[in-house]
Amino acid sequence: MGSLVVSNSRTCMKHLCTWVVNPLYFRPGLPQYNIMLAVRFIINPHTQFYSTKGGKQAELHSRVTKEKGFTSRTRPAFPNSVFTAGTAKKTAEFMKKQAGMDTEEPSNNTPARSRGSLKVALPDHPLTTSEWTKFKEESSKPERFEVQMMERLLAANADVNIAKSLLAYVVQDKGTLSYELLLRYLTLCVTAGHHSEVFDTYDIVRTCFKTLDTGASSLFIKGFSQTERWREALAVLEGMKKGLLPSPRNYGDAIAGAVLHGDTETSWKLYDELLEQGLVPNQDTWQCLFQSGITQRGQEDKLFSVLSYMRDNQIYPEEPLIKTIKAWFESLPDQKWSGKFSFVALSGECKNCKASLESIQLTEEEYAQLKDEVMKKVIEGSDIFNKTTPEELKSFKSFVKQRPPFDIVIDGLNVANTTPKATHSETLLAVVSELEQQGLNILVLGRKHMLQPTRNWDRQNMDKIKQKAHCFFTENISEDDPFLLYAALHSGVHCNFLSRDLMRDHKACLPDSAIRRLFFKWQRGHQLVISHYVPGKRVRFQRISAYDTIVQTSGSSWHIPYDDNRRERATYEVPQKWLCLTQEQ
Amino acid sequence: MVIQACSCVMFLRSCSLAVRRSCTSAPLQTLLTIRPISTTWTARKDAAEKLDLDIWKSVMKSQPLHDEDPSPSPSALDVNRELVEMWHQAGKFVPKNITDEQLEDLAALTTKSAKRKYLKFLAIKEAHKISKKEKRDKKKSERDTDAETEEREKLKNTFLMKFWNSSMDRLQNWRAAQAMRFGQPLVYDMSYEQHMTQREMENTVSQLLETEGWNRRAADPFHLHFCSLQPGGAYHRKLLKRYGTETWERLLITATARRPIDVFPPEDLVYLTADSRNVLRTFDHRKVYVVGAMVDRSIHSGVSLANAKRLKLATARLPLDEYLDWDSGAKNLTLDQMIRILATVKDTGSWKEALEFVPKRKHCGFHQRQKTGAFVRTVKTQSVRDEPAARGQKNKTDGHKRKER
Numbered sequence: 001m002g003s004l005v006v007s008n009s010r011t012c013m014k015h016l017c018t019w020v021v022n023p024l025y026f027r028p029g030l031p032q033y034n035i036m037l038a039v040r041f042i043i044n045p046h047t048q049f050y051s052t053k054g055g056k057q058a059e060l061h062s063r064v065t066k067e068k069g070f071t072s073r074t075r076p077a078f079p080n081s082v083f084t085a086g087t088a089k090k091t092a093e094f095m096k097k098q099a100g101m102d103t104e105e106p107s108n109n110t111p112a113r114s115r116g117s118l119k120v121a122l123p124d125h126p127l128t129t130s131e132w133t134k135f136k137e138e139s140s141k142p143e144r145f146e147v148q149m150m151e152r153l154l155a156a157n158a159d160v161n162i163a164k165s166l167l168a169y170v171v172q173d174k175g176t177l178s179y180e181l182l183l184r185y186l187t188l189c190v191t192a193g194h195h196s197e198v199f200d201t202y203d204i205v206r207t208c209f210k211t212l213d214t215g216a217s218s219l220f221i222k223g224f225s226q227t228e229r230w231r232e233a234l235a236v237l238e239g240m241k242k243g244l245l246p247s248p249r250n251y252g253d254a255i256a257g258a259v260l261h262g263d264t265e266t267s268w269k270l271y272d273e274l275l276e277q278g279l280v281p282n283q284d285t286w287q288c289l290f291q292s293g294i295t296q297r298g299q300e301d302k303l304f305s306v307l308s309y310m311r312d313n314q315i316y317p318e319e320p321l322i323k324t325i326k327a328w329f330e331s332l333p334d335q336k337w338s339g340k341f342s343f344v345a346l347s348g349e350c351k352n353c354k355a356s357l358e359s360i361q362l363t364e365e366e367y368a369q370l371k372d373e374v375m376k377k378v379i380e381g382s383d384i385f386n387k388t389t390p391e392e393l394k395s396f397k398s399f400v401k402q403r404p405p406f407d408i409v410i411d412g413l414n415v416a417n418t419t420p421k422a423t424h425s426e427t428l429l430a431v432v433s434e435l436e437q438q439g440l441n442i443l444v445l446g447r448k449h450m451l452q453p454t455r456n457w458d459r460q461n462m463d464k465i466k467q468k469a470h471c472f473f474t475e476n477i478s479e480d481d482p483f484l485l486y487a488a489l490h491s492g493v494h495c496n497f498l499s500r501d502l503m504r505d506h507k508a509c510l511p512d513s514a515i516r517r518l519f520f521k522w523q524r525g526h527q528l529v530i531s532h533y534v535p536g537k538r539v540r541f542q543r544i545s546a547y548d549t550i551v552q553t554s555g556s557s558w559h560i561p562y563d564d565n566r567r568e569r570a571t572y573e574v575p576q577k578w579l580c581l582t583q584e585q
Numbered sequence: 586m587v588i589q590a591c592s593c594v595m596f597l598r599s600c601s602l603a604v605r606r607s608c609t610s611a612p613l614q615t616l617l618t619i620r621p622i623s624t625t626w627t628a629r630k631d632a633a634e635k636l637d638l639d640i641w642k643s644v645m646k647s648q649p650l651h652d653e654d655p656s657p658s659p660s661a662l663d664v665n666r667e668l669v670e671m672w673h674q675a676g677k678f679v680p681k682n683i684t685d686e687q688l689e690d691l692a693a694l695t696t697k698s699a700k701r702k703y704l705k706f707l708a709i710k711e712a713h714k715i716s717k718k719e720k721r722d723k724k725k726s727e728r729d730t731d732a733e734t735e736e737r738e739k740l741k742n743t744f745l746m747k748f749w750n751s752s753m754d755r756l757q758n759w760r761a762a763q764a765m766r767f768g769q770p771l772v773y774d775m776s777y778e779q780h781m782t783q784r785e786m787e788n789t790v791s792q793l794l795e796t797e798g799w800n801r802r803a804a805d806p807f808h809l810h811f812c813s814l815q816p817g818g819a820y821h822r823k824l825l826k827r828y829g830t831e832t833w834e835r836l837l838i839t840a841t842a843r844r845p846i847d848v849f850p851p852e853d854l855v856y857l858t859a860d861s862r863n864v865l866r867t868f869d870h871r872k873v874y875v876v877g878a879m880v881d882r883s884i885h886s887g888v889s890l891a892n893a894k895r896l897k898l899a900t901a902r903l904p905l906d907e908y909l910d911w912d913s914g915a916k917n918l919t920l921d922q923m924i925r926i927l928a929t930v931k932d933t934g935s936w937k938e939a940l941e942f943v944p945k946r947k948h949c950g951f952h953q954r955q956k957t958g959a960f961v962r963t964v965k966t967q968s969v970r971d972e973p974a975a976r977g978q979k980n981k982t983d984g985h986k987r988k989e990r
Binding site for chain 2: 126147161164165167168170171172175176177178179180183200203204207208209210211212213214215216242243244245383385386387389476477
């Protein structure tokens with residue numbers, strides 16, 4: 001150990017600080033004097049690459065790491081679990097930097113729109129017809145001059161009068177305006193908030209063209225909803241429905257219009273319609289509904305139903321919304337809510353109010369449903385031959401039935417690939433031995449090729465593994481993960497599984513999002529991941545979260561997880577920040 | 586200057602006409618924004634040069650497009666047609682003209698993205714059609730002028746009659762007939778109907794047509810079998826439509842509703858699928874190779890492998906990784922590429938020659954065997970593609986770098 005610390009001393013000392021200040025790295029059972037051990041596992045880069053198909057990639061990157069060495073500046077402080085928000089991004093950045101790909105960062109100053117054709121500067125004041133004519137002659141692409149010019153004006157956020165003078169020039173040049181050009185002009189007016197221009201353009205478009213396309217409709221809804229003619233936005237929305245389903249954004253704009261003018265009834269009617277269409281509302285739609293709840297009473301039931309919608313669909317508010325929610329709670333009269341932004345301890349206790357959060361364990365019905373769906377959709381699917389064969393499945397089922405329920409199911413090939421420093425069978429044996437010492441009933445899943453003695457798969461090691469654990473080897477062309485899921489689910493709620501695989505492809509096999517959320521919850525509560533492994537040392541696992549990250553209430557308190565502004569959360573991660581709302585008695 | 590003034594006059598003439606019309610129909614408010622237009626030349630020039638920012642409004646308002654009242658409740662088809670038309674006007678990538686049939690197809694699509702993709706597809710098709718027509722017209726006009734200037738070609742003294750296409754057809758049909766009797770069978774398994782969308786099915790049928798064409802032109806054709814082809818099924822109908830009933834009947838292939846294992850002894854069959862673990866190292870002239878007739882745009886991996894597993898057949902994949910430095914793209918190839926590869930390897934026994942038919946964009950060239958026996962990969966450069974001689978230049982370090990990236 002000493003030599004390791006010396007060899008990486010530069011890194012270690014720098015990151016001792018991170019470790020000390022970050023409470024996430026404190027683990028019970030880790031003696032304080034053993035700080036060097038802790039430092040080593042934080043900095044060990046090999047254990048932190050998570051991918052659905054582990055081995056090759058991790059190996060590649062570890063090689064790169066070895067070659068380049070790692071500089072202290074680039075090393076991120078790895079959080080506790082694969083499911084922690086930000087882990088994926090940090091890992092990706094870390095790997096990118098390790099690979100030395102960060103040298104060529106594109107400068108953000110160059111605008112994306114600058115194409116070779118239009119290098120001419122934009123006019124800074126309205127031009128006359130002749131000036132525009134001259135301008136057009138200078139441009140290299142005269143046939144699309146007007147539209148491109150309008151787009152550039154829009155991109156540069158130019159004065160509306162310049163755009164108008166352009167329109168005046170075009171109408172004098174050609175006698176009419178194209179729909180495309182008017183649409184660009186409309187975009188400019190809506191973004192800059194020139195309401196009267198929006199009205200005029202609306203009247204013109206209505207008289208000159210048969211109907212509106214979706215782009216124009218969206219713009220008019222957005223433009224109108226901010227003005228006293230906001231009810232016309234509803235008419236436009238109505239018109240849109242004839243052709244296509246309006247987007248959540250369209251509904252959001254219309255709702256914002258209704259809220260702005262104090263018509264809560266209409267806004268909730270639109271909101272209900274939006275949900276009925278199966279659309280997912282935008283965060284700012286919710287924000288403006290909560291905002292209106294602050295000023296106008298009597299919407300409490302509706303707003304609580306929004307919170308339960310978030311709970312049901314496992315949606316997490318973003319920072320602006322969570323602030324509005326907090327303000328709304330605190331504005332409720334006679335209820336004396338007080339909100340605090342808080343963290344939750346590993347044990348599932350809110351740091352602010354000390355209340356325990358909901359457990360991550362599934363209910364019995366949920367568990368049974370999940371088990372059933374995993375069997376039907378993930379393993380059998382539309383064609384059982386895709387992942388296995390009927391004979392194999394049958395033999396596996398009887399294998400599982402004949403044995404007592406397992407405590408842990410190990411994805412043998414995934415675990416064996418944890419580190420490139422030891423042969424596969426050694427790694428697997430070390431992990432199995434560690435778990436066996438804890439007195440667990442283990443199942444190791446693998447493929448038949450593991451039984452053929454090679455350099456990586458030593459026969460003696462495999463024999464030892466077979467003594468310590470139950471083993472099942474599938475055909476080489478079968479998938480082993482579905483068997484892993486089935487065995488773990490079949491053994492009961494106490495059974496965990498060990499794999500670095502995030503199981504995203506199996507999650508995708510499930511039929512609907514409700515089941516997928518159930519699967520994800522179960523996965524968070526039952527997936528063990530090796531947090532670091534150095535051959536010859538003890539194997540350590542990442543902590544399984546004890547609480548569920550979901551909007552929840554106990555009547556007198558609310559706990560709402562939220563995404564902070566940086567938004568570095570991957571789809572398989574959950575936020576770590578919470579809003580804790582408590583009621584003073 | 587003269588030109589400019591001229592156009593100015595032209596414009597004002599049309600404008601004043603419009604204004605005159607608007608006097609009768611447009612509301613008073615519109616009139617207020619219009620500057621008085623005098624008839625003298627200087628005043629006109631002034632009006633043009635003065636900055637009137639709102640003139641476009643009055644002009645546009647004066648030219649309403651639809652005078653007649655639209656029907657009170659337009660049908661869904663009309664709504665969609667108008668929507669597509671407006672999208673076209675808005676500069677979106679949609680077709681200019683759309684038929685009722687296509688509109689019905691459009692309405693049948695459930696999601697927005699599906700509709701957008703379908704419209705894009707139609708727009709591309711339309712653009713191709715237009716450019717083709719333009720080219721044809723251009724050629725025709727060129728031909729016409731040529732015909733006028735040039736005299737008719739003189740008859741030459743030759744010992745051969747003109748070699749007509751039909752003579753070639755006869756030769757190829759003779760060979761195909763030989764193949765039907767003595768040729769090695771090659772099976773196309775048509776049991777993937779339910780795995781494909783309409784578009785994929787059309788692509789598959791096109792590829793099958795190409796397949797048959799390449800096979801007919803081969804020096805030693807395969808005896809093609811279209812197995813599991815359900816009469817009256819989507820495949821059968823599409824093939825009949827593309828070939829025409831008469832040609833289909835005269836085609837020198839075997840089409841059957843029976844499965845490959847019913848036609849051939851199962852131990853002779855080798856199912857070719859990119860998902861297989863076994864590599865087809867040598868082409869066996871006694872085996873019957875089976876190719877799944879399926880285009881898989883959405884990713885259903887392992888469908889044909891599952892099929893082979895169900896039938897308990899041997900499987901194999903082409904030795905792509907063994908010979909090519911794969912770059913990007915899926916390892917599954919189109920059906921016509923498959924037959925060209927198989928026909929070549931059958932004739933020559935050389936995978937290197939056969940794998941020339943793998944699309945060049947998917948790989949960076951062939952592995953090179955050095956004198957020492959080690960494999961070195963070539964770098965993807967234009968010269969390597971174009972001149973076979975340049976393949977001799979090996980660059981070990983570069984190849985190594987590529988691998989790392």
